[in-house]
Amino acid sequence: MSYLPKPVLVIGGGIAGIQAALDLADQGIQVYLVEKTPSIGGKMMQLDKTFPTLDCSACILTPKMVAVARHPNIKLLTYSEVIEVTGSAGNFNVKILKKPRYVDEEKCIGCGICFNKCPSKVPDEFNLGMSQRRAIYVPFPQAVPLKATIDKEHCIYFTKQRCRVCEKVCPTKAINYEQKPETIELNVASIVVATGYQLIDPTLAAQYGYGKYQNVYISLEFERLLSSTGPTGGEIVRRSDNKHPKNIAFIQCVCSRDVKINPNCSAFCCMASVKHSILAKEHLPNVDCTIFYMDLRAFGKGYQEFYNRAMREFGVKFMRGKPAKIEEEPETKNLIITYEDTFTGLKKTMTFDMVVLAVGVKPIYPEALKLPLSEDGYVQLKNQYLDPVLTMIDGVYTVGVAAGAKDIPDSVVQSGNAAIKASILAGGAQK
Amino acid sequence: MSEELRIGVYVCHCGTNIAGVVNVKDVVEYAKTLPNVVVAKEYVFMCSAPGQQIIKEDIKNFKLNRVVVAACSPSLHEPTFRTATAEGGLNPYLFEMANIREHCSWVHPDEKEVATTKAKLLVKMAVAKASLLEPLSEIKFKVNNTALIIGGGVSGLAAARDLAARGIKTYLIDRSPTLGGRAARLGKLTYTEMKGIDVFKGLIRDVAGNRLIDVYTNTELVSVDGSVGNFKVKLVKNPRYVDAKCNLCGECAKVCPVEVPDEFEFGMSKRKAIYLPFKDAYPRIYVIDMKSCTRCLECVKVCPVGAINLNEKPSELTINVGGIIVAAGYDPYEPKTGEYGYKLSNKVITLFQLERLLDSEGPTKGELIVNGVKPKNIVFVMCVGSLSTTPDAYPYCSRMCCSSTIKNALVLREKYPDTNIYIAYKDVRTYGRGDEQLYMKAGENFVRFAKFKDAPKINIDQKGNLSVTLFEETLQEEITIPTDLVVLVVGMTPPRDIDKVRTTIKIGCGPEGFLREAHLKLRPVETATDGVYLAGAVTGPKNIIESIASGSAAASRTLALLSKEEVAVEPLIAVVNEDICSGCAICVAMCPYGAISLKIIDKNIRVAKVDSALCKGCGTCAAACPSGAMQQYGFKDAQIKAQVIAAMGEV
Amino acid sequence: MKEFRPRIVVFACNWCTYAALDLAGTSRMKYPTNFLVVKEMCSGRVDPQYVLEAFRRGADGVIVAGCHPGDCHYIEGNYKTLRRMTLLKKLLEEFGIEKERFRLEWISASEADRFVEVANEMYEKIKNLGPLKIEIEGGR
Ligand SMILES: Cc1cc2nc3c(=O)[nH]c(=O)nc-3n(C[C@H](O)[C@H](O)[C@H](O)COP(=O)(O)OP(=O)(O)OC[C@H]3O[C@@H](n4cnc5c(N)ncnc54)[C@H](O)[C@@H]3O)c2cc1C
Ligand SMILES: Cc1cc2nc3c(=O)[nH]c(=O)nc-3n(C[C@H](O)[C@H](O)[C@H](O)COP(=O)(O)OP(=O)(O)OC[C@H]3O[C@@H](n4cnc5c(N)ncnc54)[C@H](O)[C@@H]3O)c2cc1C
Ligand code: SF4
Ligand code: SF4
Ligand code: SF4
Ligand code: SF4
Ligand code: FES
DSSP states (O other), rough: OOOOOOEEEEOOHHHHHHHHHHHHHTTTOOOOEOOOSSSSSSGGGSSEEEEEEEEEEHHHHHHHHHHHHHHHHHHEEEEEEEEEEETTTTEEHHHHHHHOOOOOOOOOOOHHHHHHOOOEEEEEEGGGTSEEEEEEEEETTTOOOOOOOOOOOOOHHHHSSSOHHHHOOOOOBBBBTTTEEEEEEEEEEEEOOOOOOEEEEEGGGGGGOOOBBBEEHHHHHHHHHHHSSSSSTTOOOOTTSSSSOEEEEEEEESSBBBBBTOSOSSSHHHHHHHHHHHHHHHSSSEEEEEEEEEEEOOOOHHHHHHHHHHHHTTTOOOSSSSOEEEEEEETTTOOOEEEOOOOOOOEEEEEEEEEEEOEEEOOOOOOOOOBBBBBTBBBBBTTTTTTTBBBSTTTTEEGGGGGOOOHHHHHHHHHHHHHHHHHHHHHHHOO | OOSSOOEEEEEEETTTTTTTTTTTHHHHHHHHHTTTEEEEEEEEEEHHHHHHHHHHHHHHHOOOSSEEEEESOOOHHHHHHHHHHTTTTSSSGGGEEOIIIIIIIIIIIOOOOHHHHHHHHHHHHHHHHHTTTOOOOOEEEOOEEEEEEEEESSHHHHHHHHHHHTTEEEEEEESSSOOOOSGOOBBBBBSSSSSSHHHHHHHHHHHHHTTTTEOOSEEEEEEEEEEEEEEEEEEEEOOOSBBTOOOOHHHHHOOOOOOOOGGGGGTSSSSSSSEETTOOOOEEEEEEEETOOOOOOOOHHHHHOOOBBBOOOOOOOOEEEEEEEEOOOOOEEEOOOTGGGBTTTTTTTHHHHHHHHHHTTSSSTOOHHHHHHOEEEEEEEETTTTSSSSTTTTTTTOSHHHHHHHHHHHHHHSSTTTTTTEESSSSOOOSSOOOOOOOOHHTTTTOOOEEOSOOOOEOOOOOOOOEEEEEEETTTTEEEEEEEEEEEOOEEETTHHHHHHHHHTOOOTTTTTTTOOOOTTTTTBBBSSEEEEEGGGGOOOOOOOHHEEEEEHHHHHHHHTTSSSSOOOOOOOOOOTTTTTOOHHHHHHOTTOOOOEEEEEEETEEEEEOOOTOOOOHHEEEHHOOOHHHTTTTSSHHHHHHHHHHHHSOO | OOOOOOEEEEEEEEETTHHHHHHHHHHTTOOTTTTTEESSGGGOOOOOOHHHHHHHHTEEEEEEEEEETHHHHTSSSSHHHHHHHHHHHHHHHHTTGGGGGGEEEEEEETOOOHHHHHHHHHHHHHHHHHSSSOOOTTTT
């Protein structure tokens, strides 16, 4: 075949962006993968295990991350953001801002000496603030690239002009406080948007008291509690007293399927909670798990079977209905859930040691692209049947949760779909 | 081997997956005592970049010449560690893995001590084998950059369209007389004005007449030989009895005396023995259904272009392709007679039949007429054949039916505002974009919902009146809904005879018969067999959008293979030690691929010879060889026996 | 005396039985700890000599397992296995090795539960039989 392929830009380095980049690169296309945080991996990296096979998330994701770093056709731009896009399909001009890490990526070997010595402690966003990291840090041990980054806002040198400890200890002299932002200009044939999602602010569902009651968690926090690399080393313990809970309630559709906050279904939280209940039982065999749900959306391959196992093998209780409110018992910090028994229509209460809210999601988009959105808040598609990943802008494709809430397998399928579409433009369509 | 052995052993914690059960420290200490082990280490995630870095550095620092990693299953990470070994400067085949997760910590969570002992034994076995490993290099083959797609539904069409757009020559086969599959029969779709047929037309626009796509209908797979990059595929093209001269005048069908139920309309109307499967069928050629044809020859007489030949015979053809996509789709669940009153009353129909009735091009031109009357009360019964707790139907969720049901309920509501519509359901799983909004809209539009746990009963009284009885979960009481029409929302099942395709290509399936992905989450369109990919509903229920997306994704993976000049395959093939081969030829007969022949090396001395392009590395020949001359790389007698011996004894 | 814990060698083909054993792991099924797997690409690679070697070295039981007939990744390797192992069974009987100690099984990649069943059954039986009392050629 004789064509001169043009490069493709992939924005967002979660599983969706990673897979799109790998597919394209394997097809011989040059890919720029832009990720705004210091490492690729996205939300999947924060998960402990994944339904329905309970593979450990890091175990299956890290090889892909390493493959990205290693692929000769992929240029990885982390800690970078797209700031301007002009042009049209086949010929986009893109400006990318590479933020300063204040660490020379060429020199840093990821040895970790600096972050052991750095005196400034900061809540760790990877563990949703449940533990601390330093002002110079790598977000998690398997980060790709494994390069330190200085968080300027919390660095004592940048805020108070003293310290410079990391500079002293770094064995490779990688620290550079003078590093400047860089702008990179690219010309690409097509763009794949894989910028993923954020959890909706759980305090919007004020009746559940997140942030007010210590033992109310959101699902992603629970995921970190389960993880051996999490803040508790894989122990499920309560924020209030560090004790194992004897019973846990999971509440579905928090900030989802709720006309006031967000009418969309988040598609994976039912299964995530089923998974959480099974994993909780594995960690604490005597814990009682109850899931409050409206419909249990176990629709994917092997999902109903997984749900059946939760019920039959693990004895997880499923209660239909959305709880009206949660109150805290001030002494014990236990949580009283008020719900309507859909069978009798009567209001009832139940007390739990811990409550996990399966909170809904909303997409994130790169502002520079100005993608037209639909009523549901997700990106508008030109023809979702004939070209399921094409946005209203020709040559710009969208995948993963940015294209609608979905689980990992469906994200990966979409990535393949967008990859071949982007590749057709890059390779020059042939007839 | 003269070189001194220097083995490095790395034991992974896998977070707590391994370390939570197996005492990793103990295993490391034990490994250090094994012969030739010069270094043994542990790490939280060996597969991570820093984990791999440890291996690479140790190879240099300790001058290792063998690497053993005790971690998860080699099916997951053998490639990862092979690459790391190679990047460390060692031949990648000097690496061996001990599976202490899937085969140990995960299956023995309550027996920490014995699990640790077992892990030690597994490490001992791997070290024993590693000691005997030899450097090997991958075998490279030229890739034939053409593709075969089996199944011309929406997923197969999308795959063909996309491959051709990147210049890949593609064969698209379908066993039925037309492309289009099931989606072509669906009426209006959600969130669009398009109907199923419009999606088909949209796809066929790029496929019909595309010089890079060869379409073969009425065609089935006979055999597949070869391997990734170079498959030799035999197909049989069953006769259509009408050739491309057909100009669609339809004179033949007018005169044909045989009328049979039209399968496109699920038997709700009739067609002739010579027919066009549906108005927009592709290829645009009539076809004769020989099972019902009486060979009266009326059609032959009237055909103005002489396109009909009743004596056409099946023909075989052989093609060579580099990659294969299986897109054989699904079959709708067919309720048994009497199941929910099916076939006992013609007022019990399936959702697919309803789709046809509501289609303006369907048997009733889009009017809901059943038994000559317009039903006023309609009950949909969901999950027919799906979410079953008994073995006579399927346990899984068919995924697309909830939103398809609600879509149909809304179409009915708009068209016939005064009908009463009930949806009897287990769970409403409207997970997709926009589907939840439709669900809410249905509620606002007085579509009524009744939740059941145990399958509803359909009652048919003597006069033929219908009603549905179920135990309503929210009300906690049994209710009976009299109705004029029951629509059974049938799920999706693996397509008939998929096992034939599956065993011909040698790919796996799950317990219900849907084809199995290489990895459910991260390799959803690949199979365990290199060069074979999956698209659409053949891996499990999907709606049209998801099927098309997976067709394109399969094309993407196929393109990744076919855009390469060469593929490398594992060198784990048979090898003859000519010095001891007696030329008995026992192995020659053993090989299922005809890879072994005898060659004359010196006057009358004949020895076996393996063709490395044909050998697939099963090792059957080696097991049969009486003199031990035939061996298999990576699985030599000595290597296997060393493992067996290492499995014994105390640790 | 120490409790008798039979040691059993499993020759598993890469495509079916090895995958089934992996599946048993990912599904967190449980079975006795005493099964040690030797992987082959196909059950057809298993030379009856290996089975004898295992018993000679002290194995209390051996399983040879592969894909179901018709499902072998290499078309018909397992038919050859069937033939070889049928002969081997006779030989083992002659040596006086109880038939419970050797099994030929067809276990597909999705039949993790089948492996668990076989493993439990075999473990119990061999436990009742006690250690292998026979010495084959050359001894242990
Ligand atoms: C609690 C919980 C449990 C879950 N469990 C499972 C499970 O078990 N199985 C399963 O299949 N799914 C599960 N999911 C769903 C899963 O997380 C998603 O399907 C998956 O992570 C989606 O990946 P993504 O790449 O689309 O998005 P993300 O993972 O969000 O990745 C997006 C990436 O883009 C980057 N980015 C964002 N904006 C920009 C920008 N402007 N420029 C550059 N980069 C940008 C982000 O930093 C991020 O790295 C779970 C979700 C939650 C919340
Ligand atoms: C009752 C019902 C209602 C539905 N409603 C909707 C809806 O409203 N919206 C929606 O999006 N989806 C709906 N669907 C799902 C939709 O039909 C599927 O998503 C779609 O048809 C799948 O496409 P496919 O290409 O994978 O398979 P198919 O459409 O089944 O195509 C497979 C093709 O492969 C061919 N084939 C099979 N075996 C072989 C073989 N051995 N050799 C050669 N060729 C072979 C077949 O002849 C067929 O042409 C519905 C399904 C059902 C059952
Ligand atoms: S910046 Fe220096 S000290 Fe910090 S991780 Fe990198 S090399 Fe180590
Ligand atoms: S997936 Fe389940 S919990 Fe999440 S919004 Fe949808 S129905 Fe609610
Ligand atoms: S020969 Fe067959 S197809 Fe032709 S008219 Fe007669 S019955 Fe119909
Ligand atoms: S290993 Fe032997 S029997 Fe098997 S394919 Fe190769 S040559 Fe043929
Ligand atoms: S590959 Fe499993 S028995 Fe041959």
